[in-house]
Amino acid sequence: MTASSPLVQTGLLAHRGASLLRPENTLESIAVTAEMGVLWIETDVRTTRDKKLVMVHDSTLDRTTSGSGYVAQTDLAEIQKLDAGSWMGPEFAGMKVPTMKAFLTDICALGLSLQLEFKEDKGREEELVDLVCDELEEYWPADGPSKLFFSGFSERCLRRASVRMPNVQRALALTCVPRDPDRLAEETGVTIMHVQDDFTDEAALEAIRASSVEFGVATVNDPQRARDLLDGGVQQVLTDDPQLLSNNRYVAA
Template identity: 50%
Template sequence: MKAKSPVVQSKLIAHRGASAFAPENTLEAIELAARMGAQWVEIDVKLTRDGALVVIHDDTLDRTTSGQGAVVLNTLEHIRSLDAGRWFSSTYAGVAVPTFDEVVDTVIRLGLGLQVELKPTTGDDLETAEAAIPLLRQRWPRDHHKLFVSSFSTRALGKARALWEEVPLCLASLVAPADPAKLLAEYDCQILHVVDPFLNESHLNRLRDSAVEFAVATVNDPHRARYLLSRGAQSVITDYPNLLDINARQAGM
């Protein structure tokens, strides 16, 4: 099977921005990723209690903010009042959880490619896509093609496809499926993402032979990143936007 031209023409995608160096999923992490030479960034989108969209990974506020409880049970106003930087470093004290539209505007201004991961709290899969996709479709420049939407939720991806026929979609999976091309075709997706700890040589062979576009997350070892790229991965998702510039002897960070 002949591989198609990849959607993501970059070896690295900065995972939640430059998340090794700044608090993840913040405007500061995205700005830093751009300064470090990133061409693409990945961010996570969730719904608040009042139906707003914020960029945060976890179902709860506890790990990456000064707040507690489920994101979906808190209002945008409350979430925006929290400190989303001090947990990482006192340097970032006072940094706020960004809204989705703030992130989209920042990425466009910086000329970056964007992976939007729909990260629904289980049960609001459709609602998350229904809120995020129209906003993204309205704001994203027609001549800026560096964009795709990903999710572990096939329900969210199905709704995204119904709302925007042309946007590239990515199915995220813990393991490499038995038939990658068939699975992507089933959900009308163009990209597959798999998780590195669940990947073995047999999986890599299967992915490479399928000729689908695939990436591996989250890879922070330059040895491993170079190996995966040599074995057919089009890109790796990493907390280090400069990963391929790091001396191999510094692996194992």
């Protein structure tokens, strides 16, 4: 059966931007992704202690900045003083953690499409979604729902997003392909599911092919594996390497 009209039609999502080449989720990572001709970027959004939005994957600052501690327990002003590039190499020193406003501004200016993943703090799911939707309503183009979708592991986040911005599609992040993807999609109100590559074997691909849900697999950095997945029924792969596929666009043989 497979998804008849997938939202992401290029087969590739740049995972946290060009994260193989530039520090993840930075504005520089966006710019390089666009230069390579990739159309879709995946990124992560979190709240700070003072209820501002920043693009950070981890719950803590330790791995990708010169700081330490939880993002949710640090004010934006403190985060903006940190170096978000040196961890990857000295040539990237001085790069900063972008706010969501800055990130959206660059995405729109470059004509890119966005998968926005909610990185919630348990118990504050609705607060995160409301802050994100408030900024999207202000800075995202009114005619842009087809260039945006939400994702997350939290069904609570996705339910709140369906209330706030019902025209924006939603993706449920999972470890493995569920036994009945279509039933789970109906229960959760999503049209897309993302699963982990390590759990996507031939049996999983068979379930994907039998489903009408749009499927993505993360994180895939081997070109042959990416093509095998796309040939096997997956609609999109998430990759750290924007040049993973020839011309950054997959065309089935």
